[in-house]
Amino acid sequence: MSRMSRGRAVRAAAGFALLAGLSTGCGGASSTAASAGFDPGGCQGGTLTVLSHAGQGALDPAELDTTDGAGLPALVFRTLTTHDHTAEGPQSTKVVPDLATNTGEPNADATVWTYHLKSGLKFEDGTAIRSADIKYGIERSFAAELPGGPPYLREWLIGGEQYQGPFKGAELASIETPDDSTLVFRLSKPEGDFPYLATATQFAPVPRDKDTGTEYQKHPISSGPYKVVSNAGGKSLLLDRNPYWSRELDEQRLACPDKVVLTSGLDTAVINQRLLAGSGDDARAVSGDTDVDATVLARLGGEPGLQNRVATGYFGATRYLAFNPKVKPFDNPAVRQAISYAVDRESVIDAVGGSTVAKPATTFLPDQPAFGYQPYDYFPGGLAGDPVKAKEVLAQAGYPNGLTVTLSHSSTSGDTGPAVAAAVQLALGKAGITVKLDPAADQDYVAGTQKPDTEPGFFIAGRGADWPSGGPFLAPVFDGRHLLTAGGNVNSAQLNDPQVNAEIDAAGRLTDPAKAAAAWGQLDSELGKQAWTVPLFHPVHMRLVGPAVKNAHASQWNGRYDYSRISVR
Incomplete structure (x- = not known):
């Protein structure tokens, strides 16, 4: 989780509002040249570059934290539910359906949650996504070989505290798949927040026959708009289009660029300098995990165009x-x-x-x-x-x-x-x-x-x-x-x-x-x-984007740029 309580620094801000000035007040997104609505004319094509200091980290859906999965992994993994990518400001914290037809159907005391999958969903290889794939994706997150991820599944699902994962053939009985499009979750106590948890990447489908255990993160099978072409341990990452994804089946992700490239291991000052200059590929780049420094802050008051390229926001x-x-x-x-x-x-x-x-x-x-x-x-x-x-x-x-x-x-x-x-x-x-x-x-x-x-x-x-x-x-x-x-x-x-x-x-x-x-x-x-x-x-x-980045806003869910909406000129 992106929480310091587990010894991990909180790395991003939630509730970004793109800057029209230097206001740090809370509220909805300001309208700027970079963020004022969606411009469909410039959506298709190009390469988006993400400049990062720390890198992506694990790209196995079992190991990602609840907010980590809402960043770049949200381009690769779809989940039962997601946050509202189409909204800005407080509305972006709303849970909406993703692979599922709705945000879940609870029983009277919220101890049983039922989900139904949309029809026509496919992996990057064209095979159908089934309820069993989601059940297996959740189950493998319990395996000791794949540490990390949120503790709530173990605490909430009946039998979760004792379950050790599926690698030796065991299943978790509290997740039922009565047919290929239905999942039923049985909880040990009432949990009204279950639709929030169902946004986590542990709820992404994983085909059992493609699972390579600890090696899976090198090439996880995509259910989202992009597939992994290369992954150097999260230090560099190249995403290309998933040919079996379509906007008709995913109203939450616009997936404008043709490719997304992550470059990490960069000094934070270098990231800001490159984005300030905004030349070459850096014109179509965003900061993945680095806030603006004193150099950028000193220039904001005198460069109106630069102000429009800075986002300021509030992490929860x-x-x-x-x-x-x-x-x-x-x-x-x-x-x-x-x-x-x-x-x-x-x-x-x-x-x-x-x-x-x-x-x-x-x-x-x-x-x-x-x-x-x-x-x-x-x-x-x-x-x-x-x-x-x-x-x-x-x-x-x-x-x-x-x-x-x-x-x-x-x-x-x-x-x-x-x-x-x-x-x-x-x-x-x-x-x-x-x-x-x-x-x-x-x-x-x-x-x-x-x-x-x-x-x-x-x-x-x-x-x-x-x-x-x-x-x-x-x-x-x-x-x-x-x-x-x-x-x-x-x-x-x-x-x-x-x-x-x-x-x-x-x-x-x-x-x-x-x-x-x-x-x-x-x-x-x-x-x-x-x-x-x-x-x-x-x-x-506060974070910076290149001058050729359009529709850049960030979600109040996790504060990172919402890569699903960004386009590049």
Whole structure:
């Protein structure tokens, strides 16, 4: 998943709105030369180049995270459902049918979901896509040989926790295929978010007779508009048209370019320089994973044409201070509240690059409607914090002369790194809280903060969205039944409150997205009163495209450019 809770940096921004100026306000897409509607006259042909620092990574549908699959892999893999590629702004978070005829038919308590496939669907070799291919694609994602992917299938499907995959002949009985066009999923508990999960690449069809196990990612069989011609471990990638795909059977993907080329291993500054110059093939290129740098920002105000080539957006993510109440003095709610009052969000945002890359946060849920965002600020200190109020609350907590605490953080630069830690240290010092800094290398930091036995009392953390809903945001962090003692735990408060667990269940079984969003927002508001975390900021991302790129917008689902709509001149 694109979530820091699993030790992976959140790499993209959701809810992009193409820039008409330098506004960083949330909202729908602005109309620009690059994004103002779809121009069918320029759709067909050309080669789109994606310039990347890190590369694609695994291209096996079993191993992709929920948001990774919405990027380039969405050109290769179709799934039962998808996000709305035809919409911009908040509407792009809506789940729509893809291979299926609708977004799923739940039974009365959302423990059984039924899907029917559209007719005429084919793989890149012309063979028909059947329900058994989707069942097999899901089953192989359970195999130990194919690590990664979302944990929800194992948790939600009956028998999923014990299932070890199909490579030795075993099937998962909770996925039924009564005929070639029908799938029935039987869940261990009600899950109203199942249509969101069905957008994951694990729901892409995989023909059993073409499966090569760990080698499958070299040439996965396409069900989407492009097939893989060459794949050097995700470092370079060439996609060409799938001759058996058509727009008549896929209303979500326009697939304008003839080819898509990924080039990775590039320095981030080089990516921005090449896109700024926009010469040769770079005129028809986009940034795959790199935000604009200071060089680009400095030129935006004086070059209107350049402004129209920059996208700014908001990923469904929150960076926050986490408390472990098992460690004193963080067992005292008033201490947590005092820190909440004292935090200087303005200095934290300056530490990560300023207001162009971050927005102040007072809620745990991201400030987007799909998550159920309800504004609240129970410990208002303004952008700069309120050290006077913090001292007052600290005295009430039994520390009239202040106290000393240790803040753990990553030793490298970034949202959890030294600059943010120093900003927190300075702000808390003004409130009489002496902060000792405890840095650790990234891998050690993640491992230490995600295991209850080694979790520090106070550290910098982050959470990114598995999909645009409050469920995958709040449940893993606050549901005591998600407490993972062996590692990978993100329930930093180690909270196991039966009432909270019951509210999570109640929200989770709602199949109406609007009602579910309201329930998640209400729960976030209730949890915020306890100061289990101190939200710091929501990331903002800005990315550049070449001058010959058209119809470039990005989805609020995962924040990457929606490659299904881009065309090149």
